[in-house]
Amino acid sequence: MIALATLHITMIPTSLLTAMNTVAMAVSSARRRRVPSIGSSLRSHASSRIISRMTALLAASLFLFCVPRSKAAVNVDMNVRHAGPRAVEALTERGILRDYRIAWISLAHALEFNAADALSGPFVSTARDTLMSNVSSQQRFGLSTRYLNQNHKVEAVYYAPEGDVIELHDEADYELQILDGGKMIHDEHVVMHYVVLMTPAADHWVVRQLQAVPQF
Amino acid sequence: MSWSINTAWANRRMRLLFHACLGIAAVVGVARGVCAAQDLRAPSAATAGEPATISTTGGGRATLYLVGPGVSNKSDVSLGNEIPLRAQDLRDAGQYFAILCSDICHSASFYVSPAMPADLAFLVHPSRVPVAQSDAVSGVALAFDQFGNLVLDSGTVNFQLTAGKASLLSQSVRAHDGIAWFRTTSGKTAGPLQVVASIGQLSARRNVQEVASEPCNLRITGQRTKDGLVVETEPVHDCGGNPVPDGTIVSFTATDASGKSTVDAPIKRGVARAEIAASGPVVVSVASGVAMGNELRIGGGQ
Numbered sequence: 037m038i039a040l041a042t043l044h045i046t047m048i049p050t051s052l053l054t055a056m057n058t059v060a061m062a063v064s065s066a067r068r069r070r071v072p073s074i075g076s077s078l079r080s081h082a083s084s085r086i087i088s089r090m091t092a093l094l095a096a097s098l099f100l101f102c103v104p105r106s107k108a109a110v111n112v113d114m115n116v117r118h119a120g121p122r123a124v125e126a127l128t129e130r131g132i133l134r135d136y137r138i139a140w141i142s143l144a145h146a147l148e149f150n151a152a153d154a155l156s157g158p159f160v161s162t163a164r165d166t167l168m169s170n171v172s173s174q175q176r177f178g179l180s181t182r183y184l185n186q187n188h189k190v191e192a193v194y195y196a197p198e199g200d201v202i203e204l205h206d207e208a209d210y211e212l213q214i215l216d217g218g219k220m221i222h223d224e225h226v227v228m229h230y231v232v233l234m235t236p237a238a239d240h241w242v243v244r245q246l247q248a249v250p251q252f
Numbered sequence: 253m254s255w256s257i258n259t260a261w262a263n264r265r266m267r268l269l270f271h272a273c274l275g276i277a278a279v280v281g282v283a284r285g286v287c288a289a290q291d292l293r294a295p296s297a298a299t300a301g302e303p304a305t306i307s308t309t310g311g312g313r314a315t316l317y318l319v320g321p322g323v324s325n326k327s328d329v330s331l332g333n334e335i336p337l338r339a340q341d342l343r344d345a346g347q348y349f350a351i352l353c354s355d356i357c358h359s360a361s362f363y364v365s366p367a368m369p370a371d372l373a374f375l376v377h378p379s380r381v382p383v384a385q386s387d388a389v390s391g392v393a394l395a396f397d398q399f400g401n402l403v404l405d406s407g408t409v410n411f412q413l414t415a416g417k418a419s420l421l422s423q424s425v426r427a428h429d430g431i432a433w434f435r436t437t438s439g440k441t442a443g444p445l446q447v448v449a450s451i452g453q454l455s456a457r458r459n460v461q462e463v464a465s466e467p468c469n470l471r472i473t474g475q476r477t478k479d480g481l482v483v484e485t486e487p488v489h490d491c492g493g494n495p496v497p498d499g500t501i502v503s504f505t506a507t508d509a510s511g512k513s514t515v516d517a518p519i520k521r522g523v524a525r526a527e528i529a530a531s532g533p534v535v536v537s538v539a540s541g542v543a544m545g546n547e548l549r550i551g552g553g554q
Contacts, residue, residue, distance in 0.1 A: 162400040197390040248346035
């Protein structure tokens, strides 16, 4: 149960965590403004801590009820059987799958909360520039984009002889929501086809190209 | 209940029903009018970095959102006109969504395809390679347009490998999903190997340094000195006759009555030389890497 709760809490967006922290800090500062005796201070401290924890728990619970866990999930299935000329080793496959999934989590976070920082790790070069440009223009016009219920069927179609570049075909389906301020202007379940180029960095794989195509 | 009463009641009901139908038809008509007013048609084909237009029907003002790779724009537009999409908003290849909102929102999507190849990314491995190694040199070429979009149907890529004036490889490879590649055996002579990939007028050039392979046919000579022996190799070459680079280690092993001793010496100016302390009859052997040389027997009196 605790593990499940922890798993859920790790999926809370940064903004909500920030809001929860703000509530906790407000409770804490309200406590500091009072000048009680030592005994009452201890009692007050304990009660404030309980209140702040309850507030955080309540906020997390509200989030969990409002946003089902599956909505934020990113499912990635990868097939590397047809990759060549170099065969993809099991460890490499796991690394690519992990980092590609992280890339989509970061992309969804960046475009929902207009947080460009989330893009710096998993994306480089053209892919990063394009997404950064999206974030900055979204900020300018007060827009945001949500990628919900993501499912990616990824197939590695090329793996270079020296292992320095891999090309993936990703048939992705997700719920695309575009919001202007708080108002939803577009909500559609889309099936997209992406051609992806990933290259190895120091200790992980990075997305260098993420380009949607009509079909493979 | 008489027929006349029934008729009057029926007439009233029929009139009410008729008016209700009229009302429904009017509502449907207005709704259809609103929908028609916001209808939009996306471009059927668009190319990166080229302007395009979205056609709309109806009248009045609306808000157009253009959301695609690298762009999330919002602008006020007049319905019934062709709405121009700027070239700078369509620089990135991919899927775009045009959303037109007044009372309600309508959307259309379209794809922007990459422009002509303008840049060739060419990855060649390795930077140094021993001669005559099978499948030792490989290269991958990816074509991009001027906006950094991967050109998926870039056509045929020509790979040319030349060592000096000799052509090592000339191969045309059809790109699949934007990628063309080759793999080949390294040349027979040490020196720079030029590797060129080209698509039309576009080309990228890389250099690979081919170096001598393992030493081959090691031969040593030696002579006794006052303190022992001096042994040295003949100029060290690989099996293709390429001089093995200076610094390559050659091991001399001397076996005499007191046992075995080994001296490692680097090749300097093409030969390796060592002084070995030994007395009496001695057998000297030589090796470098996996290659063994001749044995040299020097008697005690020589």
